[in-house]
Amino acid sequence: MEEELISLDRLTPGSSGVVVAVQGEARERFVDLGLVEGTTVEVARQGDPTLYRLRGYFLALRRSDACRVLVKEVGNERNDYRSSGW
Amino acid sequence: MNETITVALVGSPNVGKSTLFNTLTGSYQQVGNWPGKTVEKKEGFCRFGGFTFRLVDLPGTYSLNARSAEEEVARNFLLSGSPDVVVVLVDATCLTRHLYLALQVIELTPKVVLAVNFLEAARDKGMTLDLAHLSRLLNLPVVPVNARSGKGGKALLAAALAVARGAFSPRPQLGYDPYAQLDYPALARTRYQWADHLVKEIVCRNREPGRKDLTSLLDQLFLHPVFSFPLMGLVVVALFWLSVNAGGPLTELLARLFSWLGREAAYLLKACSAPVWLESMVVEGLIAGVGAVISVMLPTMTIFFFLFAFLEDAGFIPRLALVSDPLFRRVGAQGKHCVTSLVGLGCNVPGVMACRILEGKDRLIGIITNSFVPCNGRLGIVLPLASVFFGPKAIWVVLALLTLSFVALLLSFFVLSRFLPGPSPVFFLELPPYRWPNLPFLVKRTFRDRVVRVLSRAVWVAAPMVLAAYWASNFYLGEATLTAHLARWLAPVGELLGMDGSIMVAFLYALPAKETFIGALAMIQGFSSTYAEDEAFIEHLAQAIPPCTAFNLLLFFLLYSPCLYTLWVIHQETRSWRYLFLSLLLPLTAAFIFTFIARLVESRIS
Numbered sequence: 255m256e257e258e259l260i261s262l263d264r265l266t267p268g269s270s271g272v273v274v275a276v277q278g279e280a281r282e283r284f285v286d287l288g289l290v291e292g293t294t295v296e297v298a299r300q301g302d303p304t305l306y307r308l309r310g311y312f313l314a315l316r317r318s319d320a321c322r323v324l325v326k327e328v329g330n331e332r333n334d335y336r337s338s339g340w
Numbered sequence: 341m342n343e344t345i346t347v348a349l350v351g352s353p354n355v356g357k358s359t360l361f362n363t364l365t366g367s368y369q370q371v372g373n374w375p376g377k378t379v380e381k382k383e384g385f386c387r388f389g390g391f392t393f394r395l396v397d398l399p400g401t402y403s404l405n406a407r408s409a410e411e412e413v414a415r416n417f418l419l420s421g422s423p424d425v426v427v428v429l430v431d432a433t434c435l436t437r438h439l440y441l442a443l444q445v446i447e448l449t450p451k452v453v454l455a456v457n458f459l460e461a462a463r464d465k466g467m468t469l470d471l472a473h474l475s476r477l478l479n480l481p482v483v484p485v486n487a488r489s490g491k492g493g494k495a496l497l498a499a500a501l502a503v504a505r506g507a508f509s510p511r512p513q514l515g516y517d518p519y520a521q522l523d524y525p526a527l528a529r530t531r532y533q534w535a536d537h538l539v540k541e542i543v544c545r546n547r548e549p550g551r552k553d554l555t556s557l558l559d560q561l562f563l564h565p566v567f568s569f570p571l572m573g574l575v576v577v578a579l580f581w582l583s584v585n586a587g588g589p590l591t592e593l594l595a596r597l598f599s600w601l602g603r604e605a606a607y608l609l610k611a612c613s614a615p616v617w618l619e620s621m622v623v624e625g626l627i628a629g630v631g632a633v634i635s636v637m638l639p640t641m642t643i644f645f646f647l648f649a650f651l652e653d654a655g656f657i658p659r660l661a662l663v664s665d666p667l668f669r670r671v672g673a674q675g676k677h678c679v680t681s682l683v684g685l686g687c688n689v690p691g692v693m694a695c696r697i698l699e700g701k702d703r704l705i706g707i708i709t710n711s712f713v714p715c716n717g718r719l720g721i722v723l724p725l726a727s728v729f730f731g732p733k734a735i736w737v738v739l740a741l742l743t744l745s746f747v748a749l750l751l752s753f754f755v756l757s758r759f760l761p762g763p764s765p766v767f768f769l770e771l772p773p774y775r776w777p778n779l780p781f782l783v784k785r786t787f788r789d790r791v792v793r794v795l796s797r798a799v800w801v802a803a804p805m806v807l808a809a810y811w812a813s814n815f816y817l818g819e820a821t822l823t824a825h826l827a828r829w830l831a832p833v834g835e836l837l838g839m840d841g842s843i844m845v846a847f848l849y850a851l852p853a854k855e856t857f858i859g860a861l862a863m864i865q866g867f868s869s870t871y872a873e874d875e876a877f878i879e880h881l882a883q884a885i886p887p888c889t890a891f892n893l894l895l896f897f898l899l900y901s902p903c904l905y906t907l908w909v910i911h912q913e914t915r916s917w918r919y920l921f922l923s924l925l926l927p928l929t930a931a932f933i934f935t936f937i938a939r940l941v942e943s944r945i946s
Contacts, residue, residue, distance in 0.1 A: 280766040285528035286403040288437050310434030312771040314662045319766050
């Protein structure tokens with residue numbers, strides 16, 4: 255089955271994605287904030303800026319910036335801390 | 341033995357680093373539940389085990405990549421400041437991200453002690469941490485601390501001492517080779533993988549957090565898709581209303597006190613047959629100038645900044661930035677500008693300094709636009725003057741004036757975001773958990789920081805200027821006073837804006853400290869500035885100035901220029917004359933345009 259990649263801003267509320275790639279000029283900033291390959295990101299509050307939960311903390315990003323992060327959607331269950339690295 | 345041991349304190353924003361610094365050194369310093377508060381490094385001293393510790397609080401950073409000013413300051417100190425030992429403070433509730441920073445420090449120097457904060461919060465979340473195991477895995481001392489109560493501080497200093505004196509030489513183990521990575525993202529990923537591995541080894545989750553914690557409950561309210569905006573607005577209005585209303589009676593009392601003091605001093609000096617110049621210097625300059633600044637600024641500002649610090653330490657302020665971002669984005673600004681503008685409502689000087697939470701172009705925009713926010717000093721003049729001029733209708737006039745200055749603020753965001761060079765930086769915002777602020781600490785901080793500043797400004801800025809204005813208004817140069825000459829020259833400008841020359845001179849004299857405006861007006865109109873609060877002068881003002889002129893006066897006064905102290909701080913913060921002039925010219929231009937338009941509308945109506 256083909257894996258579908260979407261940009262972070264298109265992740266639906268309550269669902270999670272695993273970071274696959276980060277592009278653009280703010281790449282270094284994003285990786286420092288913990289948005290590295292393999293990190294699970296969950297949408298905590300829909301809107302613009304969207305509030306994401308990753309690695310045990312909350313990070314707000316504008317959609318126009320979040321679209322530079324590519325994720326693989328992993329479904330709607332709440333993640334246990336092991337996979338999200340809380 | 342008297343040897344000084346230099347300890348560098350490193351940590352991400354919001355980890356409680358400044359709090360730990362304060363509890364260890366007992367000295368005062370700004371702490372906020374806001375990412376990126378400490379930009380310069382700060383120093384404090386404490387004694388332990390016969391040694392003096394020099395603690396250097398480095399700016400809170402997410403990494404040591406030297407991309408921002410904070411990161412550069414931290415990195416440079418670690419590399420060239422030659423600290424004897426580096427303490428990295430980490431947050432137990434989100435350990436991987438904090439270990440990521442710790443690993444970067446370990447890559448630079450082996451002399452590291454890890455301090456773990458918020459262990460209680462982690463326990464509440466159902467997690468236990470095996471710190472002894474972490475110490476073994478990293479091969480360096482790991483100490484549990486409570487930054488707020490200071491618990492664990494002694495143990496931390498003992499560990500730091502052991503490392504600094506060579507009693508224990510850590511040979512930290514990294515599970516990776518930091519020099520083998522090709523590019524930065526790959527290196528970051530490797531660090532996070534190692535941090536994830538460490539966390540998996542030492543953290544044990546005994547139970548799932550059953551009930552929702554306080555932060556997510558409060559966030560359901562404050563970050564509600566529909567109610568968040570009005571709710572935040574309500575909090576801001578309450579903050580404003582409380583500080584104006586609770587400060588009002590105190591302001592009146594202080595004004596009466598200074599008025600009385602002035603009269604008594606004048607009486608006393610006359611009785612001693614002191615020369616007239618001495619009497620005027622003391623009464624008109626020192627007492628009137630200092631009195632105006634203290635009575636107008638001090639009560640309101642102290643209350644405002646206490647409440648603001650409360651909201652800040654409670655974790656509310658970053659949420660305000662999040663919720664207000666869509667509005668501010670429309671005019672080319674961002675959510676953090678809402679926060680810096682709100683600080684400016686208290687006083688533009690801390691407002692300009694608060695712009696350190698912003699980066700690059702956004703920071704410049706925040707600094708230059710801050711003077712469009714009517715500070716307590718200006719509001720403290722506009723509110724009483726409006727009620728003198730407009731009586732019961734004053735509230736509508738004030739609302740109209742505030743709306744106009746808000747429009748000017750939004751317009752200046754729009755214009756600056758278009759015309760200032762450079763791209764807008766990425767907007768990112770970390771939301772810390774809500775925490776109950778440490779109240780005694782807040783009181784101490786507000787008083788030391790605000791009260792002392794207002795008092796020193798009153799003495800060093802306001803008093804000399806009022807004195808100079810008094811001299812210019814009372815001593816003759818040729819056949820008229822300097823004030824009269826100035827009023828004649830400025831009359832055409834005043835005419836253009838629907839005012840007269842003497843009002844324009846009052847604007848000029850009130851430039852160093854806007855709170856002295858009423859006093860300056862009184863002096864120019866031939867009243868003693870000591871009696872600015874008196875009925876006779878107020879009645880004279882109400883009769884001498886018709887409503888249209890009064891509206892123009894108040895509008896121009898709200899917008900015209902930042903005070904001299906603010907301008908000086910703008911120069912300190914930007915290190916640029918160009919931006920200093922822009923910060924002066926933009927409000928001045930806006931004041932001219934707005935007042936001119938107001939005058940046109942008024943003449944059309946009448």
